[in-house]
Amino acid sequence: MGLKGGSGLLGPNGKVKIADVARLAGVSPATVSRALNHPQIVRSELREKVARAISDLAYTRDSAARALKSRRTHTIGAIVPTLGISIFAEGVEALQNRLSEHGYTLLIGNSQYDTRREQQEARALIERGVDGVVLVGDAQTPELHALLRQHNVPYVTTYVPSAREGVPAIGIDNRKATYDLTSYLMGLGHREFGVVANVPASNDRSRARLDGVTQALDDAGLALPAERLVRADHSLAQGRMALRHLVTTAPEITALVCTTDTLAIGALAEARAMGLKVPLELSVTGFDDIELSSQCEPSLTTISIPAAEIGRAAADHLVNAVMGLAIPPLDPLPYRLIVRGSTASPRAARAARAGARARKAAAVD
CATH class of the missing domain: 1.10.260.40 (lambda repressor-like DNA-binding domains)
Incomplete structure (x- = not known):
């Protein structure tokens, strides 16, 4: 017909x-x-x-007609630092899927860890009439908060457990997570630590992770000398260079804590290239639990972030806010310490090094 x-x-x-x-x-x-x-x-x-x-x-x-009638566009904006990291990609996918269930469309902006660009992306989303905005972290400028509030746009931030200025936050306690991770390593017997951290001004999550490491060490009466902390960009290459630097300048370290899995996987690759056995001679940990962390050799001990749960919770929160519904208080989401093959007791490392020194001395004699 x-x-x-x-x-x-x-x-x-x-x-x-x-x-x-x-x-x-x-x-x-x-x-x-x-x-x-x-x-x-x-x-x-x-x-x-x-x-x-x-x-x-x-x-x-006819979305335009619907928007005129309801004064809503049924679109939500999200601004993430990058989609090149699987944690954010996973969270965005879950966010989009849940918003779709609610009848909303997702628009995405990328700040590249630049607070000025984040504000530009927010302005562009507001100009397109989004009903709400999802942010990441708690390092935004005051101007960005003022902009969103001026236009009465509900917003929520993610991947952190709390935020300034009363902004709703959905995420894990990054500081407590690395505190627990460092405590686990000390429980294995480690006392000589090195740290590789990506801590740009806009990445408050990674700074909180570094704070967790140093606080755990301080509470145990251990110091982290400045030469054992390497600040690095977020890349495999930087993880490799940091490991080589630390092993060269502080060969006594038995545990390396990295604030991301990417840095840790780079460190594992460089350890292998240097002939350094992990975890026999050095334990290595990451943070994020990206897919590759369970597939590398040895598999990586890390902290797992519930990215999909964060995305779904952010969607539900904003849709409720847009509709004027009551919103229950937000509690920090749980993280998990995933113990894999990259960590072990340092006793084996000390024995291996003592054996190597004895063999070297015997060869000289």
Whole structure:
């Protein structure tokens, strides 16, 4: 059966409207509207009729008209530091999927760890009429907070357990996570530590992780000498260079704590290239639990971040905020210490080094 021309199923201008879908499905326009906006309250057989009619007519909703009527665009914006890190990619995917369930579309901006660019991206999202914004961390400028509040745009920040100025936050306690990780290493017997940290001004999560390491050591009466802390950019190459530097300048270290898995995996690669056995001679830990961390050799001991849970929770929070619904208090999400093959007691390392020194001395004699 033809659907265009003289069929009488389309409006006079040829553009498919809800009334056209209703006529083809044999239901009322109100039923079509409910099936689109609140499908859970429409009987399954009616939803199927509406879905078939929508498919046959290639109907798409007029978002501009909906926005004018409801003063909402049913879009949410998210600004992330980068999508090149799987933790953020996983969180964005979960965010988008949950927003889709609510009938919202996601727009994404990338700040590249630059607070000025973050503010530019936020302004662009506001100009496009987003109903809410998802941010990352708690290092935004005061101007960004003022901009969002000036335009009455609800927003939430993620990957941190709390934020300044009363901003809702959904994430883990990064500081406590590395405190626990460092305590675990000390429980194995480690006392000589090295740290590789990416701590740019805009990355408050990684700075909190460094604080957790130093606090755990301080509480145990151990110091972290300045020469055992390497500040590095977030890359495999930087992890490799940091490991070589630390092993050269502080060969007595038995445990290396990295604030990201990427840095730790780079360190593992360099240890292998140097003939340094992990964990026999050196324990190495990361943070994030990216997919590669379980596949490298040895597999990496790390902290697992619930990125998908963060994304879904952010979506639910913003949709509730946009609709004016009551929002329960937000508690820090749980993290997990994942123990794998890259960590062990330092006793084996001391024995291995003593044996190496004895063999060297015997060769000289």
